[in-house]
Amino acid sequence: xxxxxxLNWPFLEDRHRELAVEFRCWAxxxxxxxxxxxxxxxxxLDDLARELVKRLAAGDWLQYSVPSPWxxxxxxxxxxxxxxxRETLAQYSGMADFSFVMQGLGSGPISLFGSExxxxxYLPDVAAGKRIAAFALSEIDSGSDVAAMTSNARLDGDHxxxxxxxxxxxxxxxxxxxxxxxxxxDAPGARGLSALVVDADTVGFDVTERFxxxxxxPLGRLxxxxxRVPTANLLGNRxxxxxxxxxxxxxxxxxxxxxxLGFARRAHDEALAQARRRISFGKPIADYQLIQEKLADAAxxxxxxxxxxxxxxxxxxxxxxxxxxxxxxxxxxxxxMAQEVIDQAVQVWGGMGVVVGSTVERLxxxxxxxxxxxxxxxxxxxxxxxxxxxxxEAEETAKAAE
Numbered sequence: 001x002x003x004x005x006x007l008n009w010p011f012l013e014d015r016h017r018e019l020a021v022e023f024r025c026w027a028x029x030x031x032x033x034x035x036x037x038x039x040x041x042x043x044x045l046d047d048l049a050r051e052l053v054k055r056l057a058a059g060d061w062l063q064y065s066v067p068s069p070w071x072x073x074x075x076x077x078x079x080x081x082x083x084x085x086r087e088t089l090a091q092y093s094g095m096a097d098f099s100f101v102m103q104g105l106g107s108g109p110i111s112l113f114g115s116e117x118x119x120x121x122y123l124p125d126v127a128a129g130k131r132i133a134a135f136a137l138s139e140i141d142s143g144s145d146v147a148a149m150t151s152n153a154r155l156d157g158d159h160x161x162x163x164x165x166x167x168x169x170x171x172x173x174x175x176x177x178x179x180x181x182x183x184x185x186d187a188p189g190a191r192g193l194s195a196l197v198v199d200a201d202t203v204g205f206d207v208t209e210r211f212x213x214x215x216x217x218p219l220g221r222l223x224x225x226x227x228r229v230p231t232a233n234l235l236g237n238r239x240x241x242x243x244x245x246x247x248x249x250x251x252x253x254x255x256x257x258x259x260x261l262g263f264a265r266r267a268h269d270e271a272l273a274q275a276r277r278r279i280s281f282g283k284p285i286a287d288y289q290l291i292q293e294k295l296a297d298a299a300x301x302x303x304x305x306x307x308x309x310x311x312x313x314x315x316x317x318x319x320x321x322x323x324x325x326x327x328x329x330x331x332x333x334x335x336x337m338a339q340e341v342i343d344q345a346v347q348v349w350g351g352m353g354v355v356v357g358s359t360v361e362r363l364x365x366x367x368x369x370x371x372x373x374x375x376x377x378x379x380x381x382x383x384x385x386x387x388x389x390x391x392x393e394a395e396e397t398a399k400a401a402e
Contacts, residue, residue: 172220
């Protein structure tokens, strides 16, 4: 059982503590039996993802992915609850964590910016697991540089005509609906972007490639060729696309750190168990100070990351508004920390740690993508530095005005 004293921290309320206990009991029953499954082909991956969504929906856990007026648990998305659930799922299965969060991230722009009609059309089915959602932002030449995207939608009567391509899209080829970010305005850079909800059965939509990655997940390349999308499927206003994307990531970026925490906690548990079990030179390797140093460093880094993650989630839940700095810190530190902790767990396991199929070997592959998606570690550093410089500049300007 992973260390859980953090549940007593003041960032969490009693309802969160109760959720953590109940959700872990459920995951033991429903997710643990699937944790060793790692399909090697697209059909198997899709089947596993659908089964995980089905189980999450049957347990009413997908209700945490949308607001209560449209089938959700709470009036607004509860980031602390999402973090606790992602952390728990990641300790069992990277695919389970992936399947859960994509229902939230893929529908998040609809929850935050959709019209009443669009929310009623899509969100209840997302919460019930009847529709699988996706968030289509990245392009081959515009990953971190979102403003460089070239996919475009031209207004034609009561429809937009969408053309372009997206790449490395989670749930690509599996989702029933995609929030697609594209250029609708002549304005340069981010100001010309908008967001449209595109159904998977739209004429002209195609999944042209599925990607085989080191930790198997459904990832695809999407092609849009003269896709006619109703103007009613526009989220927010024309030109709001960048704001919509960043606001959605603001909510879910902290939860990436929570997933990393889950991976790190599981790796640390595996390292502790192996250190007590493995005999070297006549005694358990846990008796050696160099091993104890690794275990101590891991415990300290996990707690430090948890403080950043749950501070960020608490701030979003209690104060609202944009959370750029705190979310970036949580995501950056937790994912980098987890990479280090898992690497040291492999070291404690020795040769068996790199045997395909072992828990620490799987975690070693699972963690790597978290340092890239939803903003690379390098981008998070730029965000944090930019926020610090802006604050200093604002302070100096205020002093000069006195």
